[in-house]
Amino acid sequence: MRKFVLAAGALGLAAAFTAAPVKACTTVVVGKKATTDGSTLIARNEDVGAWSKHFYVHQATSDGKTTYVSEDNGFKTSLPKTALRYTSTPDGEQENGQWIFGESGINGDNVAMSATESGTSNKKALKADKLVKNGISEASMLDVILPYIHSAKEGVQRLGQIVEKQGSAENNGVIFSDKNEIWYMEIGSGHTWAAVRVPDNKYAVIPNQMVIGKLNLKDSKNYMASSNLVKKVKAWSQNKKIKLAGYEKGTVNYAKAFGTNDKTDAIYNRPRMWDGQRILTPSKKQSISKKSYTLFLKPDKKVSPAKVGQVLSSHFTGTKYSSYGKWKGGYRPINVPTDVESHILQIRNNVPKEIAGIQWLAMASPATSVYLPFYTNVTDTPSQYRVDGDYQDPTNSKSAYWTYKTTAMVVEAYKHKKFIDSATGKKTDLIYKDVNPAKKAVTKQLKANLAQSDKVAKTLTGDKLTAYLTEQNQKNADYAQGKWQTMNKSLIVHSNKLAPVTKSTLTFNK
Known part of the structure; x- marks a missing residue:
């Protein structure tokens, strides 16, 4: 997610972060053999705080604009005339009529993209290859890539070509998926990048830190990188003015060459990997203060979209590090108050391709919101x-x-x-009393609705199918929002009754 300056109190972060740009977002990727139904899952919390978000579908065209100029930083590139239908979650305000920060979506060929996970490059890397002020950035990335790709790997290739030729304005992590595979890509400097294929039977939880390690570029099925990357890093490592790290016996450790692993990462980044791995692989006992974690792990149990949502909702939930509790250590959690939306992009392999793409979308914080399963083969969004x-x-x-x-x-x-709580006589809070029961009930109903609409959808084709899917999205949006508006009224009433607990008072009435 984009970089911005924010007071530590607003995030609940350590005071050390008040003077530096805050990098936000957390990514989760799960290969198809690690999921409950054989889907590929890519997901991310978009953290920024000051923006509202929309959800749109952009229809396919054979006569689209052939030039794109970003209203954010002036980035300019040529586009093919033919564009696929695609969804996006842009900011709530346009820049001179242009929606920016599209962030996440699924296109008409069931290719998904999430962009971006903000990264941090080290000073030596940026000295060797400076960022380009008007290069491609998060603000424009989804709209110039997703409508024009037909596979996850092709997404990496298209974005990589743009980075090499026109440069990147930022250090970012980008995710692409289709029904078969997931690719995770990192842009480490102005013109360099690397990408790794996510193993089908594993997952990863990725914070705002470069995590792609040693590259095996002879294995093109699982690794890709910018042109002559090894040669360039070797030269930069031998340059006395740069002395770049990461060159190792004819190959490159991308994280070592371009990333960071310092005291800030120990508080801000690595603990999020620990928390996600704690949830998905609880059998693996680890310390929150480890200097590094294995990137790809097998989950103890197959992973569902709901389980991914649990990870993205976590604030070290149930541990002594919880930011809703003692918050020992002051570590930066996955879920923070500055979440503006959270998405889980699911490409299903057990249904017809016309209904395979599901964009699970939770507006604002996933801890206090609910993921709605939106079909992406639609004529409009709710x-x-x-x-x-x-x-x-x-x-x-x-x-x-x-x-x-x-x-x-x-x-x-x-x-x-x-x-x-006067009903139970036990200590509780607003999350457990109001939000979680609503989330449980609404999620259960949405899951049932999806199963039912899948059955009906399999009997339809063409315009009748897209019209039906569009209608079902609207019905689910109306249902969930209605329940949440009712719950909000109760939540506000209950919050006004809160007072410190004493032995002689009951401060909450059902």
């Missing part, structure tokens, strides 16, 4: 996800974003407040 100008009107009851953001803001304000 109306509440297209409310114009909602950033200017956060009280707009029609906006899906502000409905779910309201929940996050109320819970965040009272996250350390414990009270006694």
Whole structure:
């Protein structure tokens, strides 16, 4: 996610982060043999805090614009006339009529893309190969890549060509998937990149840190990199003014050459890998203070979209490091108050291709929101996800974003407040009393709705199918938002009754 400066108090981070740009987002990828139904899953929390989000579908065209100029930084590139249909989750405000920061989506060929996971490159790497001010950036990346690719690997190749020729304005991690495979790509400097294929039977949880290690570029099925990368890194390592690390016996360790692994990473990045691996592979006992973690691991049990959602919702939940509890160590959690949306992009292999792409979308914080399963073969997205100008009107009851953001803001304000529930006589909080029961009930119904609509969809084709899928998305959006608006009213009433727990008072009434 984009880089921005934010006071530590707003994130609940250690004071050391107040003077530096904050890098945000957490990525989760799961290979098809590690999932419950053979799907590929790529997912990410988009963390920035100050923006509202939309959800759009851009229809296919054979006569599209052939030149793209970013309103964000002036990046300019040529485009093919023919573009596939694709979904995106852009910011709630346009720049001179252009939607920017598209972030995530699935195209008409069931190729998914999530961009980006902000990274940090070391000073030596950026001295060797400087970033390009008007190079490709997160703001424009999805819109100039996703409509024009037909496989995950092709996504890496198209983006890689642009980085090499026109440069990158940022250090980023980017994910691509199709029904067969997932590729994770890192842009480490102005013109260099590397990518690795995610093993089918494994997963990864990736923070804002370069994690691609030793490259085996002879294995083109599993590794890719920018042209002459090994030769360049070797030359930079021998340059007395640069002395770049990472060159190893004819190959490159990309993370060592371009990334960081310092005291900041020990607080801000590595603990998130620990937390995600704790949830998905609990049998592997590890310390939160390890200097490095294995990138790809096998999960103890097959992983569902719901399990990925649990990872992305975690704030070291259930541990002494929880930012909703004692918060020992002050480590940066996966789930933070600055989440603006969280997506899980699922390409299914057990249904017809026309309904294979599901964009699970949770607006605002996934810990206080709910993932809705949106079909991507549609003519339009639900109306509440297209409310114009909602950033200017956060009280707009029609906006899906502000409905779910309201929940996050109320819970965040009272996250350390414990009270006694008069119904049980036990200590509880707003999350466990109001949010989690709503999430459980709504998720159960949405899962049932998806199973039912899949059955009906298999009997339809063409325009009737897309119309039906569009209608089902709207119904699910209406249902979930309605439940959340009701829950928000209860949440606000309950929050006003909170007071410190005493032996003689019950501060919560059902």
